[in-house]
Amino acid sequence: MPNTKHVNFTIIVNWKARGFGCSKVCAYCNWRGSPLLPQGAQSEAEVREFIRKCDKSFITISGGGDPLYRFEENFPALLSMSDTIKEEGYKVRIITREVRHVAKLKGIADHVSISLDDDVLQLLDNHQRIWDLHQLDIEFSLVLPPLPMANLLELKPQYAALHKRLGRRLVLRENFNSIFSLEAASMSFGHGGIVFVPKSLCLNSRYLSAIDCTGHEIVQDNAALAGFLMANPDAYLFGGFVKHLLDPVVHLEYSDIDVIALNTGVMDALVQQFGFTFKDVSPEGAYPRYFMGKSVRAGKSIQLILMDSDADAKRFIFNAQFAVDRAGFNQGFFFDPMIGEDAIHEAIHNKVAQTVPGTRSMDLFQPDRLLVEQRHKSQLIKKGFLISRL
Incomplete structure (x- = not known):
């Protein structure tokens, strides 16, 4: 078993027993049709065995399919997974695009990361107030476009303006589809309000999808x-x-x-x-x-x-x-x-x-x-x- 010290642990979910459980079609997402995408929820035993190897304080539930896809239909599976994680002494972090269901995560998720796109941005003003009332710990994340470093640097003022508009932590994620080298230090904004996550961190993290594996085993660099x-x-x-x-x-x-x-x-x-x-x-x-x-x-x-x-x-x-x-x-x-x-x-x-x-x-x-x-x-x-x- 590879060294798991200090790496993130993520459960890749796809609630659909057949097909792909996500209502979005994101250009950077390669999970649709992946042979290692789970078909239905992982068993409680699989989840427990996986998370017991983690020495961090939280476990992430992410896509794959969106964890909040068809929320009412799949809520029992999400709640069961969340309860299992908490019973093992970990906090729960959920990554989603389904903003209309985020407020329902109070008491279920300790941290929520909302993946941004144009559709999501248009909906935020309708939900921010209730998120504040529920005192939800929310951050936003954005996958960077697959551009050369020089072009990404030109976009930094836009990301700074977006962070100011959102008023919450913004995570910029390196695009797995990018073929261009990226200098992490150049993507620093000098404060913790905007954080850059290189794909190397994800590739070296551990995942429970259809198998228990590292990022290198399930995601193409x-x-x-x-x-x-x-x-x-x-x-x-x-x-x-x-x-x-x-x-x-x-x-x-x-x-x-x-x-x-x-x-x-x-x-x-x-x-x-x-x-x-x-x-x-x-x-x-x-x-x-x-x-x-x-x-x-x-x-x-x-x-x-x-x-x-x-x-x-x-x-x-x-x-x-x-x-x-x-x-x-x-x-x-x-x-x-x-x-x-x-x-x-x-x-x-x-x-x-x-x-x-x-x-x-x-x-x-x-x-x-x-x-x-x-x-x-x-x-x-x-x-x-x-x-x-x-």
């Missing part, structure tokens, strides 16, 4: 994953991930990671180091081979294409439907020379997807490529892209 792929000479990145690399302010989020690999060694390393399993989704005998990769750790999925050569990898990327997609990364950026680096940069920054005239080489694409491109076009429109012609 996306920076490490990206670093491996970006340094690998046999991995060619493209799609939304490359747009994020080129212009993270405009393209703040990306969904799956698109990779072309020149050998199975890339997949083998992803399996061994990052907990992925890959499913071949290609027709028998087809070239190239298409794989869907999913990690046991909560994080991004990988769509991987196995090809034979650098020439094929670039021919695949340079025959994309839109000029904005004709950029890749293989230990450095590369761009379709027919379009030009500057033009692709401009299209990415301005969110303009221009169809490329002329005949495209389609032999490296799957038979349903036209359907894939129709879906991709719809996704770009939803993300605010203007569709036009070169």
Whole structure:
């Protein structure tokens, strides 16, 4: 058993026996669909065995699914878990977004951390007075956007203003999806009213989800994953991930990671180091081979294409439907020379997807490529892209 001294202990809950018990769809959350997400409440015996290893004064109940999801329906399970924690001599801390139920936690939770988003911020004024009347110990937490350090520093005045507006402790949490290094000292505000929590603290803490484990075992460190792929000479990145690399302010989020690999060694390393399993989704005998990769750790999925050569990898990327997609990364950026680096940069920054005239080489694409491109076009429109012609 790893050393548990001074680390936080968190119970990851998902009250639904099937599915995901949260009404929100947060860009940074990777729990939905995670194989280690619990399906229903953990047993009392599991909870007791887990928390008895903790030498801190409190145990956190968090998502996973939201602990206050469908509050009336799931209140008995929450109360039972809270009572078990208190019987073992610990205080209870609950992290939630369901602000309309927070006042009902008096006598159940000793500390409440409310995760902020735009919807939650709009509701706060309706609840602050009753929270004060109940003398609830409440703090607010905010997951930082996955931006480079320089961009985060530009946001510090906004966080200071937010703290002043809230009038309570504000916790800024490093984003697990961020691929950029972050200097903890630079995120200090010089007082205890705003606290920065690095993801290393979470990754080294202990969790009871479907298993008893460390953060490293259930949550993907996306920076490490990206670093491996970006340094690998046999991995060619493209799609939304490359747009994020080129212009993270405009393209703040990306969904799956698109990779072309020149050998199975890339997949083998992803399996061994990052907990992925890959499913071949290609027709028998087809070239190239298409794989869907999913990690046991909560994080991004990988769509991987196995090809034979650098020439094929670039021919695949340079025959994309839109000029904005004709950029890749293989230990450095590369761009379709027919379009030009500057033009692709401009299209990415301005969110303009221009169809490329002329005949495209389609032999490296799957038979349903036209359907894939129709879906991709719809996704770009939803993300605010203007569709036009070169």
